[in-house]
Amino acid sequence: MSFIQIKNVVKRYGGKLSVDHLNLNIEEGEVFGLLGPNGAGKSTTIKMLCGLGRIDHGEMIVDGISVAKDPFKVKGRLGLVPQELAIYETLTARENVTFFAKLYGLRGRELKQRVEEAIAFVGLTDKENDKPITFSGGMKRRLNIACAIMHRPKLIIMDEPTVGIDPQSRNHILESVRELNRMGSTIIYTSHYMEEVEAISTRVGIMDHGRLIACGTRSELIEQAAQEEKIVIQTDCVNDEALLELERHPLIERIVRDETLLEVYSKSTQTCLRDLIFVLSKHQVKIQSLNRIEPDLESLFLLLTGRKLRD
Numbered sequence: 001m002s003f004i005q006i007k008n009v010v011k012r013y014g015g016k017l018s019v020d021h022l023n024l025n026i027e028e029g030e031v032f033g034l035l036g037p038n039g040a041g042k043s044t045t046i047k048m049l050c051g052l053g054r055i056d057h058g059e060m061i062v063d064g065i066s067v068a069k070d071p072f073k074v075k076g077r078l079g080l081v082p083q084e085l086a087i088y089e090t091l092t093a094r095e096n097v098t099f100f101a102k103l104y105g106l107r108g109r110e111l112k113q114r115v116e117e118a119i120a121f122v123g124l125t126d127k128e129n130d131k132p133i134t135f136s137g138g139m140k141r142r143l144n145i146a147c148a149i150m151h152r153p154k155l156i157i158m159d160e161p162t163v164g165i166d167p168q169s170r171n172h173i174l175e176s177v178r179e180l181n182r183m184g185s186t187i188i189y190t191s192h193y194m195e196e197v198e199a200i201s202t203r204v205g206i207m208d209h210g211r212l213i214a215c216g217t218r219s220e221l222i223e224q225a226a227q228e229e230k231i232v233i234q235t236d237c238v239n240d241e242a243l244l245e246l247e248r249h250p251l252i253e254r255i256v257r258d259e260t261l262l263e264v265y266s267k268s269t270q271t272c273l274r275d276l277i278f279v280l281s282k283h284q285v286k287i288q289s290l291n292r293i294e295p296d297l298e299s300l301f302l303l304l305t306g307r308k309l310r311d
């Protein structure tokens, strides 16, 4: 039996489907990367899994426990690092972690030890008596993590834990995720940074419009993307005539233009390369560089959702 089972789950807000008959199993010990464009239903799914929102239809099971039937038992087994910071600016770092530790029922020596452990784990020991109001964005995020893991949960859910932080804190957080996983926690991780998800996940799921539209290991997903290749062309300036002619080309699936940069998607880039160069030079578009890109998760994401992950 899978550690997490999401069976045919539906969530509506005012008649609008946010999660649409979602099915997903996650095994114990995985780092599961959950991707999806804005509004895909990731946060709604996570909230329901944590017992923070009613499941309209279907069932969610964590470690053999039904979330709907026994939400408190499930909450004791999980740690949520929410998208919005959930820390108190007027308490010190240590007081923040202690506050959450007490909510989880920790007391006495055990409480003291776990709080110290969690603060050390996120690298904030020398700042434990400072208030987060004096912290950088990255330090606040790390404190947010300490508050969610001090009770050593079996499942840790991180909803965009690296938004808007410096590279050093980002690396620290990614290394923490690996370490928490090595120490035995199963992790669900959402992010708008594809490279992060690729680097740490054992499997990746892509959601769109409330549904899971792809799921697998990185290589399984890339195999799906291999049906399309990409050519990236840096130009001096692209005119509409050139773009229109290229879009009509039978071998070109679609083109994404970002100012002077063109991304051309084709099932056979090798065959259409010559035509591509011909059309651009015919319309006086200067090619500054041209690269044929092997399929990656970003291209699969674009292929399936029609959007880039960070749109």
Ligand SMILES: Nc1ncnc2c1ncn2[C@@H]1O[C@H](COP(=O)(O)OP(=O)(O)OP(=O)(O)O)[C@@H](O)[C@H]1O
Residues within 6 Å of the ligand: 013, 017, 018, 036, 037, 038, 039, 040, 041, 042, 043, 044, 045
């Ligand atoms: N409390 C709410 N009331 C009404 N609609 C909501 C509520 N929460 C979410 N939604 C809607 O449900 C859909 C899914 O939203 P959700 O926040 O789960 O997406 P997401 O994949 O987490 O997006 P993001 O990457 O932007 O966080 C969206 O259309 C959103 O507007």
